[in-house]
Amino acid sequence: MGGGEKRDRGAFGFSNMGFVAVNAVLLSRLLYERGVRYDCSEMHSGGLFFEGEGKECKNEGVHLNTSPSKPPALTSDTHKSSVPSDTVINFDHGDPTLFIPFWRRTGESSTIVIKGWQSMSYFSDIKSVCWFLEPGLADSILQLHHLVGNAETEGRHIVVGTGSSQLFLAAVYALAPRDTKEPISVVGAAPFYSSYQAASDYLRSEVFRWAGDAYAFERERVGGEERPYIELVTSPNNPDGFTREAVVNGSMGKIIYDFAYYWPHYTPITSPADKDIMLFTVSKSTGHAGTRIGWALVKDLEVAKRMTMFIVLNTIGVSKDSQLRAANILRTVISSYERKGGIIMGRGAYENFFKHGHELMSKRWERLRQAVDIHKRFSLPEFPSAFCNFLGRPSSTQPAFAWTKCEGDEIEDCEAFLKSHNILTRGGRSFGWDPKYVRISLLDTDSNFDIFINRISNIN
C-alpha cells in the first residue's frame, strides 16, 4: 500500500462514513458489558491495574486477579503465562502509556511542585496575543523546535490549547468566513484521523461541516466564485503513518497541518515544517496525553487572535498547572541534549527521550512484523527510510499506529475479526476507509503489547 493509494470505494460509499466509532462510547460499553467498576485510584501499580478484594479495576481492558497481600511480579512473562485468552485488550485508542517507565526513571528532574498560591490568575502574559500562554511554556516550545528542527518558529505566534483537539476547532472557527450563512466544508484525505469527523458530526455546527474525503471533494462555486474550504493535513498521518501534503489545491483553500507525529521517534525529521498553521501536542511528542496541552504555530496575527478568542469563549484559557508541567517536561527533554559543532548529542549522564522513544518504536515494529509474518493473515504498510537530521543518520518511519489489513476474501470486517480474538482495534470505516483495515495502537504498555504480540502470532 503506498502513501497516496486510493482505495476502490465499491460498497463503502459515503453513507458508511456517518458511522463513527467514538472511543469513549466503546470503552464505556466494554466496561458495562463486562460489569467492571472503574475505580483505580488506589491500585495503580507500574502502569497496570489489579483486581483486588472487593474491588475491580482495569486498564486498557486487561484484568488480572491478584491477592491484595501478594501482588505478582510485573514481568512480561507473568502476563504471557497468566492472562487468559478471553481477556480483552484494548488497542483501539492511542494512549501513550509505553513512555511511563522512561518518565518514571527521570525522577526529580521531571517533577514540579505548584504551591497553593501559585498560578491563580486567569492571565499569564497580557502583552502576548495568547494572553493565557505561560511564558515558560512558550520558551520551552521554541527551544524544543529549535533542537529537533521539525518546525519553523520564526515569525510565528504560539497559541496554547487544551490538547491539539481544542486547537483544531479553534483553527476551523478562525478560518471560517463570518459573512456567509453556509457552513464551510472541512475535508481530509482518507484515511483521515477519525476524531475530525467525530467532533464535527457531534457538534453539528453552523460554522463548518465535515465534508469527508479530500480526494472526493468537489469544489463548490457560488455565482461563478469558488467557495472557501478547509483541508486538514495530518503528517505523518493517523492512521497510516505516511507523510502527507494537501490534495485539493483549490484557490480558496485554507490548510491546517496537524503535526502531532512529526517527531524523531515516529518519523525521520527531514526539514523544518514551514506552514501557516501547524498543530503539535505533548500527547504524542512526550506521551503526556493526560496533561492536555497542545500548541499551534500560527503565521497570521488575525488568525492567532481569532483562535485565542475561541479558546477564551470555550474554556477562558488553558490550565496553568498543566502548562507549567508541560514546560518542565519539555525542559527535561531539551536539557538531556547539547549541540557540539552543529551536531546534536545526548548529554552523557541523562537518558535521551527521543533516542529511547525511537528504540522502543523500532522494537515494537520489528516484533509486530515478525508476528504478522508467521501466518500472513495480516499485512502492514512498508515505509521508505530517509535521513533524519535530528538523529544524524538514516532512519525509518515507525508510526504510533499499525494500519493493518486483514488478508483473505473471507474477512470483510477486520475490526470484528480481531474482536472475536479479544483484541479491540478501530476499523477502517471510522477513517473513511475500507473495513478490511484496522488501526492498531502501538503505544500501550509493554505488558499489554506482549499479550497482543502473543495473541496475533497465534491467529492463523
Ligand SMILES: Cc1ncc(COP(=O)(O)O)c(C=O)c1O
Ligand atoms: C493526528 C492527531 N491529532 C490530534 C490528536 C489529539 O491530540 P490531543 O491529545 O493533544 O488533543 C491526536 C490524538 O490521537 C492525533 O492522533
